[in-house]
Amino acid sequence: MDMIEVSGLFKSYGPIQAIHDINFKVKKGEVVGFLGPNGAGKSTTMKIITGSMAPSGGSVRVAGFDVFEDPIEVKKRIGYLPENPPVYGDMSVESYLKFVAKLKGVEASRVKAQVEKSIEKTDLGSVRRRLIQNLSKGYRQRVGIAQALVSDPEVLILDEPTSGLDPRQVAEVRALIKELKGEHTIILSTHILPEVQAMCERIIIINRGHIVAQDSLEGLSTRMAGATQVKIKVARPSGEVEKSLQAIPGVSALVKSEHGYAMAIASGGAADGATDGVVERIAEAAVQSRAGLLELRRESADLEEIFLKLTTSEETQTTGGAV
Amino acid sequence: MRGVLVIAGKDLRNLFLSPLFYGIAGLCTIAWTLVYFLGLQDFAQASAMSMMQGGQDGGANIHFVVFARHISLVNLVMIFSVSAMSMRLFTEEKRNQTMSLLLTSPVTATEITLGKLLAGLAAAWALVAISFLYPLSLRAFASFDWGPLISSYMGLLLITGCYVAIGMFASSLTESTVLSVVMALIFNVMLWFVGAVAEAQPEPPWNKIFEHLNVGTHFVNFIKGSVSVAGLTFFASVIVLMTFLTQRVVESNRWR
Numbered sequence: 001m002d003m004i005e006v007s008g009l010f011k012s013y014g015p016i017q018a019i020h021d022i023n024f025k026v027k028k029g030e031v032v033g034f035l036g037p038n039g040a041g042k043s044t045t046m047k048i049i050t051g052s053m054a055p056s057g058g059s060v061r062v063a064g065f066d067v068f069e070d071p072i073e074v075k076k077r078i079g080y081l082p083e084n085p086p087v088y089g090d091m092s093v094e095s096y097l098k099f100v101a102k103l104k105g106v107e108a109s110r111v112k113a114q115v116e117k118s119i120e121k122t123d124l125g126s127v128r129r130r131l132i133q134n135l136s137k138g139y140r141q142r143v144g145i146a147q148a149l150v151s152d153p154e155v156l157i158l159d160e161p162t163s164g165l166d167p168r169q170v171a172e173v174r175a176l177i178k179e180l181k182g183e184h185t186i187i188l189s190t191h192i193l194p195e196v197q198a199m200c201e202r203i204i205i206i207n208r209g210h211i212v213a214q215d216s217l218e219g220l221s222t223r224m225a226g227a228t229q230v231k232i233k234v235a236r237p238s239g240e241v242e243k244s245l246q247a248i249p250g251v252s253a254l255v256k257s258e259h260g261y262a263m264a265i266a267s268g269g270a271a272d273g274a275t276d277g278v279v280e281r282i283a284e285a286a287v288q289s290r291a292g293l294l295e296l297r298r299e300s301a302d303l304e305e306i307f308l309k310l311t312t313s314e315e316t317q318t319t320g321g322a323v
Numbered sequence: 324m325r326g327v328l329v330i331a332g333k334d335l336r337n338l339f340l341s342p343l344f345y346g347i348a349g350l351c352t353i354a355w356t357l358v359y360f361l362g363l364q365d366f367a368q369a370s371a372m373s374m375m376q377g378g379q380d381g382g383a384n385i386h387f388v389v390f391a392r393h394i395s396l397v398n399l400v401m402i403f404s405v406s407a408m409s410m411r412l413f414t415e416e417k418r419n420q421t422m423s424l425l426l427t428s429p430v431t432a433t434e435i436t437l438g439k440l441l442a443g444l445a446a447a448w449a450l451v452a453i454s455f456l457y458p459l460s461l462r463a464f465a466s467f468d469w470g471p472l473i474s475s476y477m478g479l480l481l482i483t484g485c486y487v488a489i490g491m492f493a494s495s496l497t498e499s500t501v502l503s504v505v506m507a508l509i510f511n512v513m514l515w516f517v518g519a520v521a522e523a524q525p526e527p528p529w530n531k532i533f534e535h536l537n538v539g540t541h542f543v544n545f546i547k548g549s550v551s552v553a554g555l556t557f558f559a560s561v562i563v564l565m566t567f568l569t570q571r572v573v574e575s576n577r578w579r
Binding site for chain 1: 423
């Protein structure tokens with residue numbers, strides 16, 4: 001059964017298109033990672049699913065209810081952690097969670113038990129009577145997660161649940177989300193690739209408002225390995241070079257440009273050695289045909305480019321501490 | 324309805340646990356006490372005068388010498404203190420980024436708005452209740468007619484209700500608390516300036532129209548002890564209109 005069904009979603013802020021034709025489905029109990037660089041449209045999509053923002057077009061259904069026709073029914077089933085945890089500084093953790101539970105329509109008799117449960121799950125017992133404004137960023141983020149959990153919703157939408165946390169807290173939050181698997185259907189957004197690998201079963205990659213890929217983790221890694229692009233620049237392009245390049249096994253989709261050629265290498269497998277061999281033969285062919293090889297560039301395909309970008313930002317985060 | 328009470332309860336609890344309310348209430352009582360005391364002195368003087376003259380003019384009227392003065396001061400103070408308290412209603416939610424919590428909870432924009440209105444009214448009316456202690460305390464020393472006092476307080480409750488609704492609307496428009504207070508003050512004062520326009524418009528039908536829009540005429544009627552349908556309608560309309568506009572602004576958060 002599809003818990004979340006997003007079809008043909010558009011959102012524009014004036015002339016700027018934030019998201020463009022977003023389509024995806026999430027099954028009950030699935031954990032889906034929403035991956036993309038900053039400004040890709042992750043938060044916008046999440047806000048639309050939670051009903052706090054109206055799209056310019058398209059529709060969203062949660063548990064069979066349309067977000068725009070039955071917003072109350074949808075909101076009863078969603079726990080949402082926005083980018084910044086929505087907490088009141090002048091409330092204590094416990095009274096804040098009680099307020100949220102009541103606001104989300106938890107029955108009066110169950111409020112106390114639900115608050116206890118979410119405090120326990122997020123390990124907030126030691127700060128339960130402290131004012132939220134006096135808590136560290138990590139604790140506040142946990143209060144934000146507790147807030148999303150407190151009504152025991154079927155769907156959890158977590159916008160960058162680990163941002164701003166130190167490595168130990170990140171590990172804790174990841175463990176917590178793993179624990180929640182199965183009980184809840186979870187969508188979480190991140191710009192950090194390993195995070196998705198650690199927690200999600202399925203990945204949706206979004207860039208500049210478009211979904212560029214959605215697949216299971218394994219499916220994506222095989223596809224990623226299958227696409228490398230080589231660009232060469234030669235002094236004297238000729239038919240002879242072109243022919244010898246095309247004759248190399250593994251080279252496909254040869255495109256002639258002004259001063260050279262671009263071609264794709266489809267090795268069909270994850271073996272890096274095979275790709276390397278093809279690249280070597282391309283270089284040989286270019287030199288042997290005396291076309292005057294000036295440049296050979298190996299480029300990853302778009303999907304990997306995005307991934308590279310993402311993995312680099314993870315590296316800077318762990319080494320430099322910058323987010 | 325559940326949402327209304329939950330939101331109002333949270334707001335009230337936070338207000339009564341914060342120093343803001345007590346600061347405002349404290350400052351209000353200082354002003355009220357000073358002027359009330361002066362009013363009592365004037366009344367004592369006027370009564371003594373009237374006694375010396377044989378009491379033929381029936382003596383000074385405590386309602387107009389003491390209470391009416393107190394009530395107009397309470398009204399003046401409320402313009403400012405209600406603006407200061409109602410600024411928190413929505414700007415605080417936006418600054419805390421907790422507006423998204425309210426908007427993603429299973430409550431409608433109407434429930435959010437009514438909850439905020441209720442919290443604002445309760446806070447403002449708590450101040451009005453404090454101001455009622457002054458005439459009430461006089462009951463220990465003097466007997467007076469309850470009627471005009473109660474109708475005056477009805478007027479006071481209604482007019483502070485208007486200030487709350489106006490302040491709430493102002494706070495829904497902006498994220499800046501300063502701007503919200505300034506807007507609320509300007510709107511509240513504008514409510515009173517309609518009276519000035521009424522005086523500058525002598526020819527009918529405009530003078531009639533502005534007379535009905537004049538908050539001063541309606542309020543003075545309540546102080547005089549006359550509760551009119553026109554007055555009740557006027558105050559109720561201002562509150563309903565402002566609440567409706569706020570509800571539209573809250574709803575529009577989704578569309579921006």
